[in-house]
Amino acid sequence: QSVLTQPPSASGTPGQRVTISCSGSSSNIGSNTVNWYQQLPGTAPKLLIYGNNRPSGVPDRFSGSRSGTSASLAISGLQSEDDADYYCAAWDDSLHGVVFGGGTKVTVL
């Protein structure tokens, strides 16, 4: 099992808002930046959010937040192309490495 905990699935209809949670501990999310990645089928992951920032080219429909030892990714105005897997990740001070969530499959109904 993964060090960071994500729900395995989430869904919504076009235009809706979907939120994905990522739960960790004081050694990872509680003290380090959380990044989010989107992985479309058959492709490499793509950086979506780093900390509270979006790389150039990522729509502002995607936003990240953190509170204590948990983080969330919100997708507002859901679109069909958002149908993908989403992963959270953070550095872990105890493990001295990067830890990932197990991934959340977002389905656009």
Place this chain on the structure above:
Amino acid sequence: QVQLVQSGAEVKKPGASVKVSCKASGYTFIDYYIHWVRQAPGQGLEWMGWIHLNSGGTNYAQKFQGRVTMTRDTSISTAYMELTRLRSDDTALYFCARQNTFDIWGQGTMVTVSS
């Protein structure tokens, strides 16, 4: 443009070793780290370690200590990941990714371990 291009798919027998390359272009190679991440079929992402491209310093995930070696050749802007004593559960897609944000990813290299 900024990109990482990985070597092609590999098929190996249990007990063998594999070495995957990751060639960088479009930016100053030694200014960054390269991380390696793998993904078993139908599974999530798993971090393997990083190499600091300027110093050559490395940090490996405990799970892979003793079996993984990450190196680089700065003259050709290429990083390498070698995994030894391969097992069937090492069958996975192996990615290289730039920097601690993983802002740029290679396309992935499929490594299949089968007798």
